Amino acid sequence: MRFQARVEVQLRPGIADPEGATIERALPALGFDGVAHVRAGRSFSFEVDAPDEGAARTKANELADRLLANPVIEQSRLELEAI
Amino acid sequence: MPARIGVVVFPGTNCEYDVVQAVDGLGGRGELLWHGDRSVGPVDGIVLPGGFAHGDYLRPGALARFSPIMDAVTEFARAGGPVIGICNGFQVLTEAGLLPGALQKNGRLRFLCQPTRLTVTSTASALTALARVGDELTIPINHFSGSYTCDPETLRHLQESGRVVLRYLDNPNGSVDDIAGIANEAGNVVGLMPHPERASSALLGSEDGLVLLRSLLGAATSAAAA
Numbered sequence: 489m490r491f492q493a494r495v496e497v498q499l500r501p502g503i504a505d506p507e508g509a510t511i512e513r514a515l516p517a518l519g520f521d522g523v524a525h526v527r528a529g530r531s532f533s534f535e536v537d538a539p540d541e542g543a544a545r546t547k548a549n550e551l552a553d554r555l556l557a558n559p560v561i562e563q564s565r566l567e568l569e570a571i
Numbered sequence: 572m573p574a575r576i577g578v579v580v581f582p583g584t585n586c587e588y589d590v591v592q593a594v595d596g597l598g599g600r601g602e603l604l605w606h607g608d609r610s611v612g613p614v615d616g617i618v619l620p621g622g623f624a625h626g627d628y629l630r631p632g633a634l635a636r637f638s639p640i641m642d643a644v645t646e647f648a649r650a651g652g653p654v655i656g657i658c659n660g661f662q663v664l665t666e667a668g669l670l671p672g673a674l675q676k677n678g679r680l681r682f683l684c685q686p687t688r689l690t691v692t693s694t695a696s697a698l699t700a701l702a703r704v705g706d707e708l709t710i711p712i713n714h715f716s717g718s719y720t721c722d723p724e725t726l727r728h729l730q731e732s733g734r735v736v737l738r739y740l741d742n743p744n745g746s747v748d749d750i751a752g753i754a755n756e757a758g759n760v761v762g763l764m765p766h767p768e769r770a771s772s773a774l775l776g777s778e779d780g781l782v783l784l785r786s787l788l789g790a791a792t793s794a795a796a797a
Binding site: 499503506507 | 637665672718
Protein backbone atom coordinates (compact mmCIF):
# COMPACT_ATOMS: atom_id res chain seq x y z
CA MET A 489 0.00 0.00 0.00
CA ARG A 490 1.06 3.55 -0.55
CA PHE A 491 0.45 6.39 1.87
CA GLN A 492 0.75 10.14 1.59
CA ALA A 493 2.56 11.48 4.64
CA ARG A 494 2.73 15.04 5.86
CA VAL A 495 5.07 15.90 8.73
CA GLU A 496 4.88 19.20 10.52
CA VAL A 497 7.94 20.22 12.54
CA GLN A 498 7.79 22.92 15.20
CA LEU A 499 10.01 24.04 18.04
CA ARG A 500 8.98 22.46 21.33
CA PRO A 501 6.85 24.57 23.64
CA GLY A 502 9.14 26.64 25.84
CA ILE A 503 11.93 26.83 23.25
CA ALA A 504 12.35 30.42 22.06
CA ASP A 505 11.09 30.90 18.52
CA PRO A 506 12.62 34.15 17.17
CA GLU A 507 10.99 33.58 13.78
CA GLY A 508 7.49 33.27 15.22
CA ALA A 509 8.12 36.26 17.50
CA THR A 510 9.27 38.42 14.59
CA ILE A 511 6.20 37.50 12.54
CA GLU A 512 4.00 38.31 15.51
CA ARG A 513 5.64 41.71 16.01
CA ALA A 514 4.98 42.57 12.35
CA LEU A 515 1.25 41.84 12.53
CA PRO A 516 -0.06 45.08 14.13
CA ALA A 517 1.68 47.15 11.44
CA LEU A 518 -0.25 45.17 8.83
CA GLY A 519 -3.54 45.75 10.60
CA PHE A 520 -3.90 42.25 12.09
CA ASP A 521 -5.02 42.74 15.66
CA GLY A 522 -5.93 40.03 18.12
CA VAL A 523 -3.42 37.45 16.86
CA ALA A 524 -1.17 35.87 19.47
CA HIS A 525 1.24 32.98 20.11
CA VAL A 526 2.61 32.72 16.57
CA ARG A 527 4.93 29.73 16.16
CA ALA A 528 6.87 29.13 12.97
CA GLY A 529 7.55 25.65 11.62
CA ARG A 530 8.14 23.61 8.51
CA SER A 531 6.18 20.97 6.75
CA PHE A 532 7.38 18.04 4.66
CA SER A 533 5.41 15.71 2.46
CA PHE A 534 6.41 12.34 1.05
CA GLU A 535 4.94 9.00 0.01
CA VAL A 536 5.57 5.78 1.91
CA ASP A 537 5.19 2.21 0.71
CA ALA A 538 4.25 -0.13 3.55
CA PRO A 539 2.10 -3.24 4.09
CA ASP A 540 -0.38 -1.39 6.31
CA GLU A 541 -1.06 1.93 7.99
CA GLY A 542 0.69 0.98 11.24
CA ALA A 543 3.90 0.11 9.45
CA ALA A 544 3.74 3.29 7.37
CA ARG A 545 3.21 5.34 10.52
CA THR A 546 6.19 3.72 12.26
CA LYS A 547 8.45 4.33 9.27
CA ALA A 548 7.34 7.95 8.80
CA ASN A 549 7.67 8.74 12.50
CA GLU A 550 11.16 7.26 12.62
CA LEU A 551 12.16 9.30 9.58
CA ALA A 552 10.73 12.43 11.22
CA ASP A 553 12.58 11.84 14.50
CA ARG A 554 15.91 10.82 12.99
CA LEU A 555 16.15 13.45 10.28
CA LEU A 556 13.34 15.95 9.77
CA ALA A 557 13.21 17.14 13.38
CA ASN A 558 15.95 17.63 15.94
CA PRO A 559 14.26 16.12 19.01
CA VAL A 560 16.45 18.26 21.31
CA ILE A 561 14.50 21.37 20.32
CA GLU A 562 11.76 20.29 17.92
CA GLN A 563 8.70 18.08 17.82
CA SER A 564 6.94 16.58 14.85
CA ARG A 565 3.35 15.69 14.02
CA LEU A 566 2.42 13.19 11.34
CA GLU A 567 -0.66 13.02 9.14
CA LEU A 568 -1.09 9.91 7.02
CA GLU A 569 -3.56 9.05 4.31
CA ALA A 570 -3.83 6.00 2.06
CA ILE A 571 -3.56 6.85 -1.64
CA MET B 572 56.84 14.55 13.98
CA PRO B 573 54.38 17.40 13.61
CA ALA B 574 50.87 16.68 14.87
CA ARG B 575 48.66 15.74 11.93
CA ILE B 576 45.31 17.46 12.02
CA GLY B 577 42.62 16.20 9.64
CA VAL B 578 40.28 18.99 8.53
CA VAL B 579 37.02 17.56 7.21
CA VAL B 580 35.62 19.09 4.04
CA PHE B 581 31.89 18.70 3.39
CA PRO B 582 30.24 20.14 0.29
CA GLY B 583 29.78 23.77 1.34
CA THR B 584 32.55 23.90 3.94
CA ASN B 585 34.49 27.14 3.52
CA CYS B 586 36.94 27.54 6.41
CA GLU B 587 39.11 24.49 5.78
CA TYR B 588 42.11 26.35 4.35
CA ASP B 589 42.06 28.92 7.15
CA VAL B 590 42.28 26.10 9.68
CA VAL B 591 45.05 24.31 7.76
CA GLN B 592 47.06 27.53 7.51
CA ALA B 593 46.68 28.29 11.21
CA VAL B 594 47.64 24.71 12.16
CA ASP B 595 50.66 24.76 9.83
CA GLY B 596 51.72 28.12 11.24
CA LEU B 597 51.94 26.55 14.68
CA GLY B 598 54.14 23.71 13.48
CA GLY B 599 51.38 21.15 12.98
CA ARG B 600 50.38 19.60 9.70
CA GLY B 601 46.87 20.27 8.46
CA GLU B 602 45.43 17.80 5.96
CA LEU B 603 42.10 17.96 4.19
CA LEU B 604 39.77 14.99 4.60
CA TRP B 605 36.81 14.44 2.26
CA HIS B 606 33.40 13.84 3.83
CA GLY B 607 32.67 10.98 1.41
CA ASP B 608 35.60 8.88 2.68
CA ARG B 609 34.95 6.19 5.25
CA SER B 610 38.30 6.60 7.03
CA VAL B 611 40.07 9.55 8.64
CA GLY B 612 43.48 8.06 7.95
CA PRO B 613 46.51 8.36 10.23
CA VAL B 614 45.66 11.72 11.83
CA ASP B 615 46.26 12.76 15.46
CA GLY B 616 43.38 15.21 15.71
CA ILE B 617 40.33 16.26 13.71
CA VAL B 618 38.70 19.62 13.03
CA LEU B 619 35.22 20.02 11.60
CA PRO B 620 35.57 23.55 10.23
CA GLY B 621 33.05 26.28 9.53
CA GLY B 622 30.92 26.79 6.47
CA PHE B 623 27.62 25.47 5.22
CA ALA B 624 27.94 21.69 5.07
CA HIS B 625 25.42 20.33 2.57
CA GLY B 626 24.13 23.87 2.14
CA ASP B 627 22.76 23.85 5.71
CA TYR B 628 19.67 22.28 4.11
CA LEU B 629 17.06 21.13 6.62
CA ARG B 630 19.11 22.40 9.59
CA PRO B 631 22.80 23.21 9.95
CA GLY B 632 24.60 19.90 10.48
CA ALA B 633 21.50 17.75 9.96
CA LEU B 634 22.71 16.16 6.73
CA ALA B 635 26.46 16.32 7.44
CA ARG B 636 25.84 13.96 10.30
CA PHE B 637 25.04 11.25 7.73
CA SER B 638 28.19 11.84 5.63
CA PRO B 639 30.21 8.60 5.31
CA ILE B 640 33.23 9.98 7.21
CA MET B 641 31.19 10.68 10.35
CA ASP B 642 31.29 7.06 11.52
CA ALA B 643 35.10 7.23 11.45
CA VAL B 644 35.05 10.62 13.22
CA THR B 645 32.79 9.16 15.91
CA GLU B 646 35.07 6.16 16.33
CA PHE B 647 38.14 8.44 16.55
CA ALA B 648 36.37 10.50 19.24
CA ARG B 649 35.31 7.40 21.20
CA ALA B 650 38.95 6.25 21.19
CA GLY B 651 39.90 9.55 22.87
CA GLY B 652 41.27 11.43 19.86
CA PRO B 653 40.77 15.20 19.93
CA VAL B 654 37.86 16.39 17.75
CA ILE B 655 37.08 20.10 17.50
CA GLY B 656 33.97 21.51 15.80
CA ILE B 657 34.17 25.16 14.88
CA CYS B 658 30.92 27.02 14.09
CA ASN B 659 29.23 24.77 11.49
CA GLY B 660 31.41 21.97 12.86
CA PHE B 661 29.90 22.55 16.33
CA GLN B 662 26.45 22.26 14.76
CA VAL B 663 27.50 18.98 13.11
CA LEU B 664 28.81 17.59 16.43
CA THR B 665 25.52 18.32 18.22
CA GLU B 666 23.45 16.85 15.39
CA ALA B 667 25.68 13.77 15.41
CA GLY B 668 25.13 13.36 19.14
CA LEU B 669 28.83 13.76 19.96
CA LEU B 670 27.96 16.82 22.02
CA PRO B 671 24.66 17.51 23.84
CA GLY B 672 22.18 20.27 23.08
CA ALA B 673 21.53 22.15 19.86
CA LEU B 674 22.36 25.43 18.12
CA GLN B 675 19.29 27.35 17.14
CA LYS B 676 18.72 30.59 15.28
CA ASN B 677 20.21 33.63 16.93
CA GLY B 678 17.94 35.70 19.11
CA ARG B 679 16.30 38.49 17.10
CA LEU B 680 17.17 36.52 13.94
CA ARG B 681 20.42 38.37 13.32
CA PHE B 682 23.28 37.04 11.29
CA LEU B 683 26.30 37.98 13.40
CA CYS B 684 29.78 38.60 12.03
CA GLN B 685 31.88 40.40 14.61
CA PRO B 686 34.68 40.02 17.13
CA THR B 687 33.39 38.70 20.45
CA ARG B 688 34.93 38.76 23.87
CA LEU B 689 35.14 35.36 25.52
CA THR B 690 36.29 34.07 28.83
CA VAL B 691 37.85 30.67 29.40
CA THR B 692 35.76 28.85 32.01
CA SER B 693 37.40 25.43 32.01
CA THR B 694 40.78 24.10 30.98
CA ALA B 695 39.70 20.46 31.11
CA SER B 696 39.40 20.12 27.35
CA ALA B 697 41.49 19.50 24.26
CA LEU B 698 40.82 23.08 23.18
CA THR B 699 41.55 24.98 26.39
CA ALA B 700 44.22 22.92 28.17
CA LEU B 701 46.94 25.54 27.64
CA ALA B 702 44.76 28.52 28.58
CA ARG B 703 43.97 29.67 32.10
CA VAL B 704 40.54 29.93 33.65
CA GLY B 705 39.56 33.60 33.47
CA ASP B 706 41.63 34.34 30.37
CA GLU B 707 39.83 36.84 28.17
CA LEU B 708 40.02 36.18 24.43
CA THR B 709 38.73 38.22 21.49
CA ILE B 710 37.73 35.90 18.65
CA PRO B 711 35.28 36.51 15.79
CA ILE B 712 31.95 34.79 15.32
CA ASN B 713 30.20 34.42 11.97
CA HIS B 714 26.85 32.65 12.20
CA PHE B 715 23.08 32.72 12.02
CA SER B 716 22.36 29.64 14.14
CA GLY B 717 24.67 29.92 17.12
CA SER B 718 22.32 30.21 20.04
CA TYR B 719 23.23 27.26 22.22
CA THR B 720 20.33 25.57 23.94
CA CYS B 721 19.76 22.40 25.92
CA ASP B 722 17.33 21.10 28.53
CA PRO B 723 17.82 22.31 32.14
CA GLU B 724 19.13 18.97 33.34
CA THR B 725 21.82 18.85 30.63
CA LEU B 726 22.76 22.44 31.43
CA ARG B 727 23.18 21.66 35.12
CA HIS B 728 25.28 18.63 34.24
CA LEU B 729 27.50 20.70 31.91
CA GLN B 730 27.96 23.37 34.56
CA GLU B 731 28.69 20.99 37.41
CA SER B 732 31.17 18.89 35.46
CA GLY B 733 33.12 21.88 34.11
CA ARG B 734 32.19 21.18 30.52
CA VAL B 735 31.32 24.76 29.61
CA VAL B 736 34.77 25.74 28.33
CA LEU B 737 34.12 29.18 26.84
CA ARG B 738 31.52 31.84 27.64
CA TYR B 739 30.63 35.10 25.92
CA LEU B 740 31.24 38.23 27.96
CA ASP B 741 28.57 40.09 25.96
CA ASN B 742 26.23 37.29 24.88
CA PRO B 743 25.53 38.21 21.23
CA ASN B 744 23.15 35.43 20.17
CA GLY B 745 21.00 34.47 23.13
CA SER B 746 22.90 31.31 24.08
CA VAL B 747 21.78 29.81 27.36
CA ASP B 748 24.21 30.64 30.21
CA ASP B 749 26.36 32.68 27.74
CA ILE B 750 27.76 29.41 26.37
CA ALA B 751 30.19 29.79 23.46
CA GLY B 752 31.84 26.37 23.68
CA ILE B 753 31.33 23.02 25.42
CA ALA B 754 33.21 19.76 25.77
CA ASN B 755 32.13 16.14 26.10
CA GLU B 756 32.62 14.23 29.33
CA ALA B 757 36.19 13.19 28.50
CA GLY B 758 37.13 16.66 27.24
CA ASN B 759 38.46 15.41 23.91
CA VAL B 760 35.45 16.54 21.85
CA VAL B 761 34.85 20.29 21.89
CA GLY B 762 32.49 22.52 19.95
CA LEU B 763 32.58 26.31 19.79
CA MET B 764 30.88 28.95 17.67
CA PRO B 765 33.80 31.47 17.54
CA HIS B 766 36.50 30.92 14.90
CA PRO B 767 39.97 30.60 16.52
CA GLU B 768 41.60 30.27 13.08
CA ARG B 769 40.39 33.78 12.28
CA ALA B 770 42.24 35.08 15.32
CA SER B 771 45.56 33.42 14.58
CA SER B 772 47.65 36.38 13.45
CA ALA B 773 48.08 40.01 14.40
CA LEU B 774 47.38 40.74 10.73
CA LEU B 775 43.86 39.42 11.28
CA GLY B 776 43.34 41.69 14.27
CA SER B 777 43.82 39.12 17.01
CA GLU B 778 46.10 36.26 17.99
CA ASP B 779 43.82 35.12 20.79
CA GLY B 780 42.80 31.96 18.94
CA LEU B 781 46.36 30.62 19.02
CA VAL B 782 46.19 29.35 22.60
CA LEU B 783 43.18 27.24 21.61
CA LEU B 784 44.82 25.83 18.49
CA ARG B 785 48.05 25.18 20.42
CA SER B 786 45.98 23.26 22.95
CA LEU B 787 44.54 21.18 20.12
CA LEU B 788 48.03 20.44 18.76
CA GLY B 789 49.17 19.49 22.27
CA ALA B 790 46.22 17.13 22.70
CA ALA B 791 46.88 15.65 19.27
CA THR B 792 50.55 15.07 20.09
CA SER B 793 49.60 13.36 23.37
CA ALA B 794 46.97 11.25 21.59
CA ALA B 795 49.58 10.23 19.01
CA ALA B 796 52.05 9.21 21.72
CA ALA B 797 49.46 7.18 23.66
